[in-house]
Amino acid sequence: MAGPSMADPTAAARAVRQARIRSRAGRVGRGLILLVASLVFLGYTLAPVVWLVSSSLQNEREIVSKPPHWIPHEPTLENFAAIFTAREKTVTYETRRAADPASGGFIPSTASNLLPALGNSLIVACAVVVLNLLVGVPSAYAMAKIRFRGRSASIYGILATRVIPDIALVVPFFLFIRNLGLLDSLWSLIITYLAVTVPFSVFILVSYFESLPDELDKAARVDGCSRWQTMTKVYVPLALPSLVAVMLFAFLASWNEFLLALMFTQTPKSQTLPIIVASFTSDFTISFSFINAAGVLAIVPPVLLALIFERYIVSGLTAGAVKG
Amino acid sequence: MARITFKAVTKRYAGDVVAVRDLDLEIFDKEFVVLLGPSGCGKSTTLNMIAGLEEVTEGELWFDDEIVNTLPPHRRDVAMVFQSYALYPHKSVYENIAFGLRMRRVAAEEIDRRVRDAAAKLEISHLLQRRPSQLSGGQRQRVALGRAMVRQPAVFLMDEPLSNLDAALRISMRAEIKHLHTAMQTTFVYVTHDQAEALTLADRIVVMNDGVIQQIGAPDDIYERPRNTFVASFLGNPPINYLDGTIEGADGAVSFRRGGMRVALPPALAARLRGSPGREVKLGIRPEDVSRHGLGAETPAMEGIVDTVLPVGSDRFLGLKVEGCDVFVRVDKQAHHREGEPVRLALVPERLHVFDKASGLSLLADGAP
Amino acid sequence: MTAITSLPRRAARFGGPTYDERNALVLIAPLATVLFAVAVFPILYSFYISLYGLKLTRPHRVPFVGLENYVTVLTDPQFWEAVGRTAAFSVMSVAAVAVIALLAALLLNEEFPGRRVLSAVLLVPWAIPYVANALMWKWIYDSNYGALNGLLYQLDFINSYMVWLGDADKTLALIANAFVWKEVPLAVILLLVGLKTIPADLYAAAKVDGANALQRFLHVTLPALKSSFALVIVYETMMAIRHFDLFFILTEGGPGDASHVVAWRIYVETFRNLNFGLGAAMSYILALATLALAYAVIRALAQRI
Numbered sequence: 001m002a003g004p005s006m007a008d009p010t011a012a013a014r015a016v017r018q019a020r021i022r023s024r025a026g027r028v029g030r031g032l033i034l035l036v037a038s039l040v041f042l043g044y045t046l047a048p049v050v051w052l053v054s055s056s057l058q059n060e061r062e063i064v065s066k067p068p069h070w071i072p073h074e075p076t077l078e079n080f081a082a083i084f085t086a087r088e089k090t091v092t093y094e095t096r097r098a099a100d101p102a103s104g105g106f107i108p109s110t111a112s113n114l115l116p117a118l119g120n121s122l123i124v125a126c127a128v129v130v131l132n133l134l135v136g137v138p139s140a141y142a143m144a145k146i147r148f149r150g151r152s153a154s155i156y157g158i159l160a161t162r163v164i165p166d167i168a169l170v171v172p173f174f175l176f177i178r179n180l181g182l183l184d185s186l187w188s189l190i191i192t193y194l195a196v197t198v199p200f201s202v203f204i205l206v207s208y209f210e211s212l213p214d215e216l217d218k219a220a221r222v223d224g225c226s227r228w229q230t231m232t233k234v235y236v237p238l239a240l241p242s243l244v245a246v247m248l249f250a251f252l253a254s255w256n257e258f259l260l261a262l263m264f265t266q267t268p269k270s271q272t273l274p275i276i277v278a279s280f281t282s283d284f285t286i287s288f289s290f291i292n293a294a295g296v297l298a299i300v301p302p303v304l305l306a307l308i309f310e311r312y313i314v315s316g317l318t319a320g321a322v323k324g
Numbered sequence: 325m326a327r328i329t330f331k332a333v334t335k336r337y338a339g340d341v342v343a344v345r346d347l348d349l350e351i352f353d354k355e356f357v358v359l360l361g362p363s364g365c366g367k368s369t370t371l372n373m374i375a376g377l378e379e380v381t382e383g384e385l386w387f388d389d390e391i392v393n394t395l396p397p398h399r400r401d402v403a404m405v406f407q408s409y410a411l412y413p414h415k416s417v418y419e420n421i422a423f424g425l426r427m428r429r430v431a432a433e434e435i436d437r438r439v440r441d442a443a444a445k446l447e448i449s450h451l452l453q454r455r456p457s458q459l460s461g462g463q464r465q466r467v468a469l470g471r472a473m474v475r476q477p478a479v480f481l482m483d484e485p486l487s488n489l490d491a492a493l494r495i496s497m498r499a500e501i502k503h504l505h506t507a508m509q510t511t512f513v514y515v516t517h518d519q520a521e522a523l524t525l526a527d528r529i530v531v532m533n534d535g536v537i538q539q540i541g542a543p544d545d546i547y548e549r550p551r552n553t554f555v556a557s558f559l560g561n562p563p564i565n566y567l568d569g570t571i572e573g574a575d576g577a578v579s580f581r582r583g584g585m586r587v588a589l590p591p592a593l594a595a596r597l598r599g600s601p602g603r604e605v606k607l608g609i610r611p612e613d614v615s616r617h618g619l620g621a622e623t624p625a626m627e628g629i630v631d632t633v634l635p636v637g638s639d640r641f642l643g644l645k646v647e648g649c650d651v652f653v654r655v656d657k658q659a660h661h662r663e664g665e666p667v668r669l670a671l672v673p674e675r676l677h678v679f680d681k682a683s684g685l686s687l688l689a690d691g692a693p
Numbered sequence: 694m695t696a697i698t699s700l701p702r703r704a705a706r707f708g709g710p711t712y713d714e715r716n717a718l719v720l721i722a723p724l725a726t727v728l729f730a731v732a733v734f735p736i737l738y739s740f741y742i743s744l745y746g747l748k749l750t751r752p753h754r755v756p757f758v759g760l761e762n763y764v765t766v767l768t769d770p771q772f773w774e775a776v777g778r779t780a781a782f783s784v785m786s787v788a789a790v791a792v793i794a795l796l797a798a799l800l801l802n803e804e805f806p807g808r809r810v811l812s813a814v815l816l817v818p819w820a821i822p823y824v825a826n827a828l829m830w831k832w833i834y835d836s837n838y839g840a841l842n843g844l845l846y847q848l849d850f851i852n853s854y855m856v857w858l859g860d861a862d863k864t865l866a867l868i869a870n871a872f873v874w875k876e877v878p879l880a881v882i883l884l885l886v887g888l889k890t891i892p893a894d895l896y897a898a899a900k901v902d903g904a905n906a907l908q909r910f911l912h913v914t915l916p917a918l919k920s921s922f923a924l925v926i927v928y929e930t931m932m933a934i935r936h937f938d939l940f941f942i943l944t945e946g947g948p949g950d951a952s953h954v955v956a957w958r959i960y961v962e963t964f965r966n967l968n969f970g971l972g973a974a975m976s977y978i979l980a981l982a983t984l985a986l987a988y989a990v991i992r993a994l995a996q997r998i
Contacts, residue, residue: 037800038811044793045814048874049821051840052829066854067843139724142717149338149714154721161732163984165935167956168976171742171969172735195731198724215410218377221397222404222481223471224427227716229398237414256822258938263964274824281828281942288832295825306820310813317882379711396712 049299056080056292063289079293083114110279113268114294117276124186124272125254128193132201132250133243135194140205141231145217155206158199166196166259174263188264189272193254201246204316208242209235245316248309252302273298326387326401326478326511327353328374333383335369335535343369345535347383356505356512358526360519360558366535367515371481374513376400387478398427400479403472407484409464411456411471417443418452421470428475435474442470462493469504480505482514486521498524519559523547531555548675553684556608556677562641565651566606568681573601580607580678583647587624590673596687597678605687608677611641611654614669624671626651630661642667736980743974749967762974771950772958772975778865779954783933785869786876790929791922793873794880799914801881802888819878827942830871834858834943858944861951868939868952876932880925887921888914927990934983955979 051070055063056079058072142148143155173192182188212235220230236243258274265271277298280291306313328351335344344366351357359367372378373385376397385393392400403424411420418439425435443449446466456464465485472480485501486494502525505512516522522529523543531538531546531554539551550556556564569582578594580587587607589597597603609626619625628644628651635641640659644651644667653669661667678687746758766772801812818826833840834857842854858864891913899909937956940946946953946961959979963972 031805034800034803034805037796038805038807041797041800041811042814044874045818045878048829048833049817051833052825055832064838066838067847068838068840135723135727138720142720146713146717146720147338148711148717151717158724158728161728161736163931163987164732164736164980165931165956165976165983167935167937167959168980168983169732169735169739170959171963171973171976172738173731174963175738175742175969176731176735191727191731195727198727202724213408213410215406215408216412218372218375218397219404219406219410219412219471220423221377222375222402223424223475224398226396226398227713227720229427231720234412238412252820256824258822258824258941262941274822277828278824278942281831282945288835288838291828292832295828298825299821302820302822303817306816307813310816313816314812314882317879318886379713394712 052292052299053296055289056296058289060287060289063287079290080297082111082290083293083297110276110283111290113271113276114273114297116268117271117273118297120186120270121255121273124189124193125251127186127190128197128254129247129250131190131194132198132246136198136201136205136246137236137239137243138228138231140202140209141235142227143202144206144209145214145230145235146227155203158202162196162199170259170263173260177264183264184266184270186270189254189257189261189270192260192264193250193257196257196260197250197253201250204242204246204249205239208239212238241312241315244309244312248305248313249316251305255302327351328479328511328513329384329386330370330373331384331386333373333385334381335366335373335378336381343535344373347535347537349530349537349540351511351513353511354509356502356514356525356527358514358516358522358529359532360516360522360529361532361538362517362558365532367517367530367532368483369535370532371404371483371513371515374479375402375404375481401477402479402481403475403477404481404483405468405472405485407487409456409468409488411464411467413456415455416452417448417454417456417459417467420456420467421452421474424471424475438474438476439470442473445473446470461489462497465489465493465497469501473504473508476508476510478510480508480510480512482512484516485514487516487518494521501525519561523559531558533558549686549688550608550677551686553606553608553679556679556686560610562611562652562654564677565609565611565649565653566679567609567646567649567651568604568606571597571601571603571605573598580605582607582649585626585647587626587671587676588622588673589624589676589678593676593678593688604681606679606681606684608679609651609653609671610675610677611652613672613675614653614655615672616655616659616669619668619670624673624676625668626671627666627668630663630665630667633661633663739973739980740977742970743977745970747969747973749969758970762970763978765971766975766978771953772955774950775953775955775958778952779934779956782865782869782872782936782954783930785866786872786933787926787929789869789873790876790880791925794877794884794925795918797877797881798884798888801885815878815881817878818875821875823875823938824942826871826875827939830867830874830939831858831943834867859948861948864944864948864951868943871939871943872933872936876929880929883925883928884918884921887918891917923991927987930990931983931987934979934986 054070054072055068057075057077058069059074059076059078062069062072062074143151177183177188177192180188182191216234216238217230220234221227225233256274257272258278261272261275262278265275268276277291277294280286280294328349330347330349333344333347334342336342347366347370349370359370361367369378373380376392376395376399380393384391387400411417412423415423421439421442422435425438430438439452440449443452446469448463448466448470451459451463451467456467459467465488468485482501486497489497498521501514505525514521514525526543528540529543529546530540533554539546539555541549546555547559550559553566567580567582567585569580569585572579572581572586573594578589578597580589588594614626626644626646628646630642631645631650632643633640634643635657638657639654640657642653642655642659642661644653655661655669679685680687743762744757744759746754746756746762797815801808801815836842836854836856836859839857841857842851845851846854858867895913895917896909899913904912935956936954937960940952940954940957941960944952946957955975956979959972959975962968962975
């Protein structure tokens with residue numbers, strides 16, 4: 001902007017002043033745009049969840065207000081209390097009828113399944129995490145650092161198994177699990193979730209191991225490490241960030257999975273949280289406030305993990321994006 | 325304390341890329357051998373095969389009286405220093421140096437003693453608790469050396485260990501490595517593309533190109549009697565000059581001729597080339613093998629026009645046009661030549677190199693064509 | 694030294710596995726076992742089943758029917774209607790994800806106070822289970838007490854509460870909305886990767902050349918985002934085609950057939966009608982279609998880049 005007016009000092013000064021005014025106006029405008037956009041973004045992302053939480057804190061009577069109470073007038077933890085005490089309480093038709101809303105009426109008899117389901121979900125997710133590491137780390141190390149015939153083909157082959165939709169695999173999965181006698185057992189979920197999650201884990205780990213120098217591998221082996229020791233003593237400690245990412249993805253995917261659990265589990269013995277929660281949604285006698293409390297229960301662990309480990313998740317997903 | 329023997333070793337990668345072809349080489353116990361060549365010549369692959377990091381595809385690799393073809397690196401008594409140092413980022417300097425001993429289950433006190441000893445020798449005792457990321461390049465280099473030293477290996481391998489250092493440090497480290505070899509009394513195999521390093525350090529140099537050994541010999545031997553044009557060009561800075569021409573053999577006197585230039589060849593060569601007048605050859609002249617003095621009617625000489633003058637402090641380099649060829653020579657600094665001036669320089673007959681033009685092989689070497 | 698020649702030349706070999714290859718084999722074996730048992734084998738087995746008239750309602754008579762199941766599926770007009778719904782759902786969803794994610798990514802690519810908070814919040818929809826997402830939207834869409842009705846009523850957009858999911862004209866779009874809300878975060882992260890790779894010099898150069906903000910966006914930002922967009926579109930399309938959870942919880946294919954998509958049809962055929970052979974055939978068709986689509990999209994985009 002200085003170019004043509006340089007010859008005339010007053011014109012130059014004017015141009016500079018104008019540019020400054022313009023840039024200040026531009027800054028204010030940019031700030032406003034960013035503010036509005038941020039608010040829209042927050043509203044879009046959080047409003048549904050906030051509303052879910054808000055309605056889980058309302059009692060039976062308040063939840064049916066028209067128009068809805070956006071903020072509970074009489075906030076209550078009754079619904080959550082009901083989930084955690086459902087085991088001790090016998091819920092019968094009479095207690096249901098007699099119940100006044102504030103003392104947690106319309107609590108379904110299946111509510112007592114929520115806590116065991118939470119436990120099942122935890123067991124399955126943790127087992128899948130551990131198996132992901134046990135199965136994923138050695139193969140990722142081999143694929144990243146050992147030269148062998150068919151190496152690149154195997155990486156793509158592993159990823160390709162994820163292109164087939166799970167829904168297309170339910171029939172053979174079901175027959176496979178049934179023939180193993182594992183229907184309605186947590187093992188059915190652990191095995192299938194492992195197969196579903198491990199390709200992505202391997203993918204993340206391979207790209208991370210590949211980013212570590214090959215000479216470290218050579219140094220460790222000359223220093224006296226076998227292949228296995230090179231992996232455990234050098235690469236695993238260095239790959240900690242990607243291991244965290246892998247653990248998180250495996251945990252979240254297992255915690256959130258629905259379709260396979262729907263196929264393989266039949267009783268509370270093996271049903272996971274999504275299955276129990278889903279079973280509430282089709283029961284019209286259950287209060288929405290209670291269902292929402294169950295929903296909140298299912299949301300809290302994964303959301304907390306995601307917020308705490310945000311950095312690792314983003315870097316893990318990013319690694320996938322850069323390579324893919 | 326090991327003799328390393330390659331017997332007809334070939335290394336082939338997937339897709340039939342040959343990295344090393346039919347290599348025969350014997351490295352003697354306690355010898356300092358430098359593998360020298362341009363990148364991709366197979367020298368690092370050769371070193372990796374000694375370490376066990378890459379497997380031998382064909383042939384045999386011996387350590388003393390044992391075939392080690394399939395022996396993985398952790399079962400070989402070798403230590404290695406890498407170009408990038410390859411220090412373990414998550415371990416302290418102390419643990420980096422100690423790691424190889426720990427893996428070999430050396431007693432804790434012994435480890436401590438050796439680590440501190442090595443650190444003292446390398447003057448890095450004050451750095452033992454640091455992480456590699458807190459060290460300078462030179463310090464990392466010393467840690468890498470220390471890690472290999474404490475192992476007291478039978479074979480000490482170095483893969484371009486000085487290439488990542490700045491020029492001054494590189495020269496001082498050369499001396500230290502030389503001392504290290506004397507002190508450790510073990511077999512050293514050192515890979516580099518830097519001919520100056522090779523000439524300074526080696527007992528013997530192995531020059532490689534395209535996976536094939538070009539020449540093996542002591543540094544002076546290789547420098548003064550290169551077996552082919554590749555070796556001649558690769559050693560020497562500035563590099564050797566070549567003039568294409570033909571052999572003229574009139575009775576007793578045999579000479580090299582290019583245009584109006586005629587150089588009488590020394591008797592040893594003359595005897596060998598007497599029978600082949602008209603043969604096409606390359607005359608090799610190293611930049612330092614010319615002289616402004618001792619010009620006589622009988623001495624072989626070279627005439628040219630000065631093209632460029634490059635003073636470099638101790639010496640002076642001249643770029644000449646000789647019979648249409650660029651020739652680069654070194655003269656003493658008393659020489660005051662100007663660009664465009666004609667110049668006549670004496671050649672030292674014993675230091676002339678003659679190569680077969682087609683094959684590039686030296687005609688001086690034993691068994692030459 | 695005479696011993697040398699008497700030793701077998703074990704090294705002179707091409708075929709056998711090397712030390713490293715044996716190690717690689719051992720390290721990869723667990724993964725290979727798992728993937729073979731729980732991915733490769735089911736894929737092949739699925740094809741095998743699809744050639745039989747396997748019905749769990751008559752488990753003792755399993756006739757070989759060849760490609761009959763495929764013929765049945767492909768000549769069934771209801772199947773093609775389901776395909777149409779899946780296509781409509783996917784196109785709506787992917788388009789919305791792409792647009793919303795682009796806007797969000799452009800926002801998060803700016804430097805401003807609070808950006809860190811926004812990027813953390815972004816992960817909330819990504820992390821929550823689809824089941825919770827479904828029940829949340831089911832409650833929001835509820836025709837008697839839902840938040841959507843409440844909000845629109847309070848803002849005077851509607852005079853009385855409306856039926857949402859129960860309205861066949863709106864169902865697919867409403868389910869797509871729930872799907873999009875959960876899928877946007879991942880797409881944003883993928884697009885941000887693309888945005889981060891654009892060198893600042895490029896914008897400076899465009900500014901010097903006199904390009905305004907819109908021109909800079911069109912000529913610098915969008916072209917650089919091409920491959921990230923490709924990834925988003927391929928991935929989200931695959932996710933939309935196979936999506937099941939929301940259909941199960943929000944509508945069960947209803948009202949009527951309004952949300953009867955292919956994934957839902959496979960479920961009904963297999964687990965409600967217990968017609969495994971037919972379900973497997975349909976699954977195979979869906980899998981092949983997904984593969985073909987992914988391949989075609991990648992090829993098309995690869996050629997244009």
